[in-house]
Amino acid sequence: MKKITLTVNGKKISVQAHPFARLLDVIREGLELTGTKEGCGEGECGACSVLLDGELVNSCLVPVLQANGKAILTVEGLSKKSLCPLQKSFMKCGGAQCGICTPGMLIASQALKKKKKRLSPKDIREGLAGNLCRCTGYSQIIESIQKSGGRT
Amino acid sequence: MSWVGKSALRKEGEKKLRGIAKYIDDISFEGMIYGTTVRSSTPRGILKKIEFLPGVNWDEFIKVTAQDIPGHNYVALIEKDQPFLAQEKINHPEEPVLLLAHANKHLLEKARKLVKLHVEPLPPVFNIEDSLSQKALVWGKNNIFKSYSIDRGDVETAFKKAFVIVEGTYETGAQEQLYIEPNGVLAIANPQEGVTVWGSMQCPYYVHKALLPLFDLPPDKVRVVQAETGGGFGGKEEYPSVICGHAALLAWKSGRPVKIIYDRMEDMVATTKRHPSKTKIKIGFDKSNKLIAMDIDFSIDGGAYATLSSVVLSRGTLHASGPYFCPNIKIRSRAVATNCPPHGAFRGFGAPQSIFALEKHLDLCAKKLNLDPAILRKSNLIKTGETLGCGQVIKEKVRISEVVERALQLSSYHKKRKLFLKHNSKGPLKKGIGLSVFMHGAGFTGSGETFLASIAAIRANEAGKLEVLTSNTEIGQGTNTIFSQMTADALKLDLKDIEVVQPDTSKVPNSGPTVASRTCMVVGKLVEQAAQDLKQKLISAQLLKEKYTRSEFLVACKRYRKEIGELKGISQYKAPPHVVWDEQKYQGDAYGAYAWAAYVAETTTDLRTFETVVDNFWAVQEVGKVINPTLARGQIIGGVAQGIGYALYEDVVWHEGKMVNNKMSNYIMPTTLDTPDIDVLFLELPYAFGGGGSKGIGELPLDGPAPAILNAMDFALDLELTQIPTTPERLMEKIERKTP
Numbered sequence: 001m002k003k004i005t006l007t008v009n010g011k012k013i014s015v016q017a018h019p020f021a022r023l024l025d026v027i028r029e030g031l032e033l034t035g036t037k038e039g040c041g042e043g044e045c046g047a048c049s050v051l052l053d054g055e056l057v058n059s060c061l062v063p064v065l066q067a068n069g070k071a072i073l074t075v076e077g078l079s080k081k082s083l084c085p086l087q088k089s090f091m092k093c094g095g096a097q098c099g100i101c102t103p104g105m106l107i108a109s110q111a112l113k114k115k116k117k118r119l120s121p122k123d124i125r126e127g128l129a130g131n132l133c134r135c136t137g138y139s140q141i142i143e144s145i146q147k148s149g150g151r152t
Numbered sequence: 153m154s155w156v157g158k159s160a161l162r163k164e165g166e167k168k169l170r171g172i173a174k175y176i177d178d179i180s181f182e183g184m185i186y187g188t189t190v191r192s193s194t195p196r197g198i199l200k201k202i203e204f205l206p207g208v209n210w211d212e213f214i215k216v217t218a219q220d221i222p223g224h225n226y227v228a229l230i231e232k233d234q235p236f237l238a239q240e241k242i243n244h245p246e247e248p249v250l251l252l253a254h255a256n257k258h259l260l261e262k263a264r265k266l267v268k269l270h271v272e273p274l275p276p277v278f279n280i281e282d283s284l285s286q287k288a289l290v291w292g293k294n295n296i297f298k299s300y301s302i303d304r305g306d307v308e309t310a311f312k313k314a315f316v317i318v319e320g321t322y323e324t325g326a327q328e329q330l331y332i333e334p335n336g337v338l339a340i341a342n343p344q345e346g347v348t349v350w351g352s353m354q355c356p357y358y359v360h361k362a363l364l365p366l367f368d369l370p371p372d373k374v375r376v377v378q379a380e381t382g383g384g385f386g387g388k389e390e391y392p393s394v395i396c397g398h399a400a401l402l403a404w405k406s407g408r409p410v411k412i413i414y415d416r417m418e419d420m421v422a423t424t425k426r427h428p429s430k431t432k433i434k435i436g437f438d439k440s441n442k443l444i445a446m447d448i449d450f451s452i453d454g455g456a457y458a459t460l461s462s463v464v465l466s467r468g469t470l471h472a473s474g475p476y477f478c479p480n481i482k483i484r485s486r487a488v489a490t491n492c493p494p495h496g497a498f499r500g501f502g503a504p505q506s507i508f509a510l511e512k513h514l515d516l517c518a519k520k521l522n523l524d525p526a527i528l529r530k531s532n533l534i535k536t537g538e539t540l541g542c543g544q545v546i547k548e549k550v551r552i553s554e555v556v557e558r559a560l561q562l563s564s565y566h567k568k569r570k571l572f573l574k575h576n577s578k579g580p581l582k583k584g585i586g587l588s589v590f591m592h593g594a595g596f597t598g599s600g601e602t603f604l605a606s607i608a609a610i611r612a613n614e615a616g617k618l619e620v621l622t623s624n625t626e627i628g629q630g631t632n633t634i635f636s637q638m639t640a641d642a643l644k645l646d647l648k649d650i651e652v653v654q655p656d657t658s659k660v661p662n663s664g665p666t667v668a669s670r671t672c673m674v675v676g677k678l679v680e681q682a683a684q685d686l687k688q689k690l691i692s693a694q695l696l697k698e699k700y701t702r703s704e705f706l707v708a709c710k711r712y713r714k715e716i717g718e719l720k721g722i723s724q725y726k727a728p729p730h731v732v733w734d735e736q737k738y739q740g741d742a743y744g745a746y747a748w749a750a751y752v753a754e755t756t757t758d759l760r761t762f763e764t765v766v767d768n769f770w771a772v773q774e775v776g777k778v779i780n781p782t783l784a785r786g787q788i789i790g791g792v793a794q795g796i797g798y799a800l801y802e803d804v805v806w807h808e809g810k811m812v813n814n815k816m817s818n819y820i821m822p823t824t825l826d827t828p829d830i831d832v833l834f835l836e837l838p839y840a841f842g843g844g845g846s847k848g849i850g851e852l853p854l855d856g857p858a859p860a861i862l863n864a865m866d867f868a869l870d871l872e873l874t875q876i877p878t879t880p881e882r883l884m885e886k887i888e889r890k891t892p
Contacts, residue, residue, distance in 0.1 A: 137791075
């Protein structure tokens with residue numbers, strides 16, 4: 001076991017964890033932030049997407065040691081009182097159905113919006129290719145991002 | 153002000169968007185331990201011995217075998233053939249044999265691998281042909297779970313008079329539902345309090361029904377609660393009964409809460425998939441290209457146990473002759489047993505299989521008749537007053553011709569066919585456009601809804617809200633939102649006055665399962681009637697006038713609760729008068745209402761890589777009244793995307809009854825880059841017996857994409873494709889065989 005220090009959604013936290021524990025498990029079980037989901041455990045579905053120092057990662061593939069000293073953004077950190085523009089847009093455009101891919105989709109969308117100001121549908125399709133959704137067929141997710149405005 | 157017809161925001165949307173909705177793996181209890189399942193890896197045999205190899209301290213583990221079952225060892229559904237845990241006979245390679253529980257997940261996984269099962273193998277069968285020829289007898293007297301016959305008119309005589317006869321054989325593969333949240337449950341169970349399970353599921357009362365005999369308990373000692381559910385698509389219809397039983401057995405023996413969450417590989421390898429199918433079709437036309445005879449032979453592979461195969465087969469059979477009029481129809485169908493894990497419910501439930509065959513075959517017929525496929529279909533569409541193969545006279549107004557016209561117009565179908573012919577004369581990129589026309593019956597087949605006799609209720613609660621009480625689950629499709637819209641309209645209230653209670657068998661009545669595109673149409677109607685019943689109670693108690701304002705209604709509810717007591721409106725299903733079904737003869741009104749659709753796919757196939765991409769897709773349908781346009785559109789687009797996967801990518805690779813590509817990295821579902829923008833158009837024709845005037849739409853969008861896509865590819869490549877999924881490898885083989 002090793003002491004791991006993380007800044008999660010702006011808050012500095014220390015946990016005791018096996019250095020090879022999955023970042024996903026530390027977030028869900030250690031920190032009790034269950035918004036981040038496990039869909040496949042092999043980095044294919046993106047349900048466990050988080051930002052690690054601003055970079056989009058699949059938290060099921062990251063050993064927690066690699067995140068030591070770094071900043072993590074999970075879905076719980078996207079908004080405080082009212083929903084952020086991206087969440088509001090997902091709400092309005094039907095971007096969430098069963099909701100299980102939604103936290104990862106939101107995080108991946110956030111990463112995408114930070115990279116580029118004006119996103120074409122093609123940019124969005126390429127940017128979200130690592131996040132699987134079985135409910136929506138993606139169109140309404142893409143519309144949600146397009147209509148979410150310039151900033152998140 | 154009417155809520156029905158408006159895109160009300162998803163009721164539970166905010167919880168999902170904030171990541172605070174509680175799915176089953178987000179819930180933990182004090183003292184909770186984890187459970188796992190030890191499965192046979194032999195497809196068929198006799199279990200001789202369970203051996204615990206050294207490597208862990210076995211005394212620390214809770215172990216449950218068939219001997220530990222307090223009640224009866226069968227998963228109650230239709231037949232009693234499937235055990236919760238194999239006692240002696242092994243019938244498929246994922247048969248559960250032993251359950252283990254431990255507080256440490258990692259030790260549990262280590263222990264699972266240290267169990268050695270000694271099984272004496274018996275000869276298995278793995279496909280429809282071997283099952284039908286009884287290469288080995290693996291179920292009942294003849295390997296057949298169920299068979300159906302439809303005979304309308306005189307097919308033999310009609311074929312003699314036919315001007316052209318076209319025959320073909322079509323095959324569809326298994327398909328994994330691939331909800332992004334794997335199956336999971338949590339159980340607390342002991343002889344004093346009974347059994348309580350929480351889980352990711354579509355049908356709490358199916359689980360309830362299965363747990364009663366397993367523990368030999370009365371109904372009030374078993375409680376089933378649905379947790380937020382991360383997708384189902386049929387995949388969480390019947391299988392959760394098995395997992396809930398397993399977790400409850402471990403909890404019963406250990407005295408501790410037990411959680412079982414399948415990882416993706418276990419979920420894919422062990423749980424149900426869409427039934428593989430094989431269809432032979434022979435169709436006869438007269439001189440004016442009218443259908444005069446159809447002979448359809450439809451078989452599905454049910455896997456090792458009966459589960460839902462008989463009803464899947466029924467729906468497939470009743471949809472096999474499509475939305476066309478033909479005076480002479482003969483259909484023979486059967487569901488057969490093999491030594492694969494049982495196949496089960498998946499959106500469409502048998503219909504996508506038989507519709508694929510017919511809609512592919514009609515393009516072949518058009519080719520032989522030297523006719524445009526759209527024109528051939530249009531001249532044979534069923535009209536009001538005509539009779540379907542099952543004997544159902546279409547009494548309602550039918551707008552299918554208009555639906556087809558709109559799909560052809562929107563897609564520029566005729567123009568593109570000419571254009572693409574020219575384009576395809578050179579270069580490696582071949583463009584195609586293809587059509588499929590179909591209908592989908594909503595609600596349980598035949599007398600199913602009458603037998604279910606579903607009950608819905610509305611209750612005025614202590615907080616001054618109206619609660620909708622049903623067992624129909626929100627699994628992403630919008631149950632919470634549409635029930636709120638319908639209730640608000642029925643009582644002339646605001647959306648915020650309505651709450652939808654999370655299904656919990658100790659709180660909600662049995663309004664039936666969340667399947668068969670029935671929630672909106674059938675249960676929605678019951679919800680509206682329950683609301684009317686509640687309103688009548690207020691009027692009868694002279695607390696409310698016929699005309700009232702929202703605040704008068706809410707005050708009346710409060711007064712009723714204070715002065716009289718519990719205020720609840722209840723309704724129970726009664727078949728609409730126009731629906732008459734004869735189960736014995738397998739004839740009559742198979743479904744109360746049909747949704748009608750025409751889908752067009754535009755594709756490009758690259759002959760260098762044999763990859764096919766769907767460039768554009770148009771989905772036009774008549775679905776009764778659209779309750780919530782945004783949610784309804786989401787249902788159609790999502791269903792089409794699954795249909796694209798079914799047609800081109802999703803290939804379950806089998807080895808001796810076992811899925812061997814049971815990972816998301818080698819079972820390929822469509823991503824953002826494999827799906828086009830899907831153009832959705834609804835035509836409306838309100839159905840008087842559907843909630844808010846609706847007809848079911850959940851399953852409809854999976855019926856049409858596969859044949860439309862393959863018809864487009866056939867047009868582009870001048871082929872006669874007959875099998876899905878048409879992966880690049882299969883396409884390459886087909887093309888290379890054609891051009892030596």
